[in-house]
Amino acid sequence: MTKTSTPRERNLTFAVLLIGTLISSLLQTALTTALPDIIKEFNVTANAGQWLTSGFSLAMGIMIPATAFLIKRLPTKVLFIASMLLFGGGSLLAALAPNFVLLLVGRIIQSMGTGILLSLTQVVILTIYPPAQQGGVMGIYGLAASAAPIIAPTITGFLIDYMSWRVIFWTGFAVAAADVVLALIVVKNVLPTEKLRFDLPSFLLISTAFTGITLGFGNLGTAPFFSMTIALPLALALVAGAAFVYRDLHVDQPLLDLRVFKDRVFRTAVILSVLMYAVLMAVSTIFPIYVQTVHHLSATMSGLIMMPGALAMAVLSPITGRLYDRFGIRPLAIVGVLLMLVSTVGTSFLTTSTSIAYLMITWAMRSMGLAFLMMPMVTWSVTQLSGGAIASASAVLTTLRTVAGAVGASIGVALMSFVANQGNTSAHAVVATATGVNAAFIAMAVIVAIMAVIVLVNVRTVKHTAVVAAGKE
Incomplete structure (x- = not known):
């Protein structure tokens, strides 16, 4: 080079x-x-x-x-x-x-x-x-x-x-x-x-699939499910996604090599990462809205409430890397998902008088949980892959979790808005917003609970690496 x-x-x-x-x-x-x-x-x-x-x-x-x-x-x-x-x-x-x-x-x-x-x-x-x-x-x-x-x-x-x-x-x-x-x-x-020849058909198909999913789920609560704004984008996403998968498995140089999904560890890591990023982006979008709209605090205060958790995550990230090397993925994943679960459940019953200290503590717990999960999960995802398969797996994982974040934010805000609108009157707008925020956090808590089950059942520390090449069992 x-x-x-x-x-x-x-x-x-x-x-x-x-x-x-x-x-x-x-x-x-x-x-x-x-x-x-x-x-x-x-x-x-x-x-x-x-x-x-x-x-x-x-x-x-x-x-x-x-x-x-x-x-x-x-x-x-x-x-x-x-x-x-x-x-x-x-x-x-x-x-x-x-x-x-x-x-x-x-x-x-x-x-x-x-x-x-x-x-x-x-x-x-x-x-x-x-x-x-x-x-x-x-x-x-x-x-x-x-x-x-x-x-x-x-x-x-x-x-x-x-x-x-x-x-x-x-x-x-x-x-x-x-x-x-x-x-x-x-x-x-x-x-x-x-x-090289750019695989434009695959790019258009995957773009249509991702956009359709985000649009469809983002419009939930604003119209009936079987409507042009929800059902049509989701139907297009389903058709485009199926066509992309078929093409990807039948071309010599796929845009994203989906054959890495043959590895069980990678499959599990992708599912957990997708769910984690959906929750992460949803709560990161909704939380400042709650702080500034319900508590009428400034944008500066909103950022300061989130700062301790962000700093804790920055400090913990390199430490969790060393802990992963010593203890493997399972104990880190269990600690991380439990911290996320407790904090997300803890923010599912917020009111107009919830204390700032409580918000700061629960946000910090969530951030610490992410530190135990985020990079260790990426490392664990490729433990049984090698060579070109690692590069393919990295591209697939990064793409799917990034789009999952967009979908998560769309669903979370859509749910918050839908519930808030049901009880919104000029006299109770703030209370209605708090109720909507709680509904969104309850939904996120359910997702984290699913993550916890997956971690307890399927996440195991890999002690002996078996090399798997892309496209081979």
Whole structure:
């Protein structure tokens, strides 16, 4: 593989990519605390507003399968600059958006750049640095990629309270523009390219399937199930998904190699990860709405309530990695799913007078549970795979859990809105919102309970690795 010639060139390239990673990761979660203000400013429903987060996740999930092709087909410098131009262009459109529709379009364009960038950066790091340095550099990258989403809600809260939510996007645009200039000077073409044919039919099929699922479930509660807005998108998703699976198993170079599902451990890990991300995105979207709408607290306070849990997750993540090496997946999965279950059940009976300390503690418990599950589950998912199968499994897992987050946010907000609307009067709007939030959290608690059963029955520590190649038993 082509490598940069000097340590200075490697470090400069890494620094430019890291800047892009930081700002794109920051904007992933920045709107969680801004959502109530945006909903109010554009006079849209919570169902519509949640598309700023679920739409971002959906578009990012769709881009991940395409990115594997783009990395092999386009020069490194061209692809990185293209990803930052997409991110910067989306940020500019969102900053200037006079209406909600253009804001959503800008958000989706932004997410396409993010989807390319996060995948590209990891591949470049593992290419330009020798094996002895890869662990340390990936540690820096991982810390940056995880720290930005952690601090984003609090930063956003300050900006909203003292300036405007549009400043978030102006900042993204400014950093992206500066990073493009640096990339023109610093970034080299470090990855080999080859002429490949892009499987456009598969890409269109999987895009239709993911979009249909998210749209259909996102409209639950707003219309009868057998309607054009619910049944039709879900039917299209079912047909497109079936066609994608059939094509994927019958082409020489599949867009996503589904044959990795032959491994039982991987199947179990995917199911748990999909359910976990659905719950994660749902509660992350609903929680700030509850804090700001029911308690009438500022966006800053909303971010500060979430901060201890986010910091606990950041501290625990590397520790759980070492615990996984020593004890295996089962004890970590049990602790993680129980923490998530207790915290989710604990937020299923919130009122207008629930204390801030209680909210902070339950959110921290949920975050700690995620730390015990998230990365250990990814590591465990490939314990019996090797070679190309690991790369295929990683792409499948990342794609499905990202889209699951979009679906989870859509379902959670749809359920919250539906229940809240049943008892909503001008005199009881706040109580109705709290009731809707509780209904959504009860549904999430049921999902976590299902996860707990799967963990207790199917998750076992793999003591002896059996190598499984893609496409073979």
